[in-house]
Every structure is written in C-alpha cells, then in structure tokens.
Amino acid sequence: MASHKILVIDDSKVIRMRVREMLPPGNFEVLEAKDGIEGLNLIRQERPNLIMLDFLLPKMSGWDVFQEIQTHSDLQTIPLVLMSGRKEEVAEKIIEPFEYFAFVEKPFEKKQLVDAIKEAMGKAKKPRPVAPAPAAAVSSPTADSPAASVSAAEIEALNVKIAKMQTEIDGLKKQLTQLVTFIKQKLK
Structure with a gap:
C-alpha cells in the first residue's frame, strides 16, 4: 500500500496520464479527478500529500477549489502545484509572486514538474498569517482587548482588501493594454 497520495485534478485525461508518467x-x-467538485471531495476524503490543480475546470473552477482550500487551515498545509496553460489568468486572481504554492505552465516537461513539486513542498511549510478577527470582535477596545491588537487586526483586514484591489487593478491594466493594442491594429 502506498504511503503517500498525490491528487491530480485536471479535466484532460491526457494531462492526468502525462503527470502520472512524469512523476x-x-x-x-x-x-485523479476530472472536475473541481470531484477534486474537492477527494481532497476532503483522502487528505493527499500533494495536490496538482488545473486552474480551469468544469463544474467548479480550480480558482474556487483553491479558495476553498484556503479557508481550511488543515488543507492549506498540503503542498499545491497550480497548473494552467495561461499564467496571466492565474495572476489576475492571485497576485504574484505566488507565496504558498508552486505554478507550472502547460505544457510542461518532467524537470519543470519535479521542480514545481519541490517548490510546493517548501512553500507549504511557510507559516500562514492568522486570519483577521471578525468585524464584531473588532468593535472597540476594552480592558480585555488592548487597542494594539484591534489595530493589528484592522490593518491585516485592510491589507487583504488592498491585495484584492491590486489584483483587480492589474487585471484592468491588462485589459486596457489589450484594448489599446486591438485598436492600434484596427487603425493600421
């Protein structure tokens, strides 16, 4: 019986077989899972030692699977390799540099896959920031909750919002650049 489990979530049977052969x-x-829902169910049931996740999946996207993993501290520690043929789509949702997972762009060779797995193993060990306190707990400082800890929680919540806004701004910049390029081509 195998002591370690690797979960490959990809809608392409060819990619799943290729990953299996390259390991x-x-x-x-x-x-193996062919869609996001099946993959998430396997993550919960099997608790794999490594997850290889395609970003674009049917039924539930790789982005949604990734977000679900991030909400559970026990799943966050599983090394994750995100796979996509279009890195820019991943970077639109998740700001680079990718801090807690590895990324490999399709198509990839065996060395790239092995390097990404090693990188994911190292990144999974990084300590994660503690989630900000819920809004109700951040109401007003009392003797039991010093103002400093309230401020730290508020700062962390604002940093999360800033990061999300930066991702949206980067996406809009990219769209604007594509639009300008398109217009220039039409004007020629």
Missing part, C-alpha cells in the same frame, strides 16, 4: 518513482498512489 518520479516512489511509494505513492496517484488519485
């Missing part, structure tokens, strides 16, 4: 020999079992 270095070892004592592990490769599990």
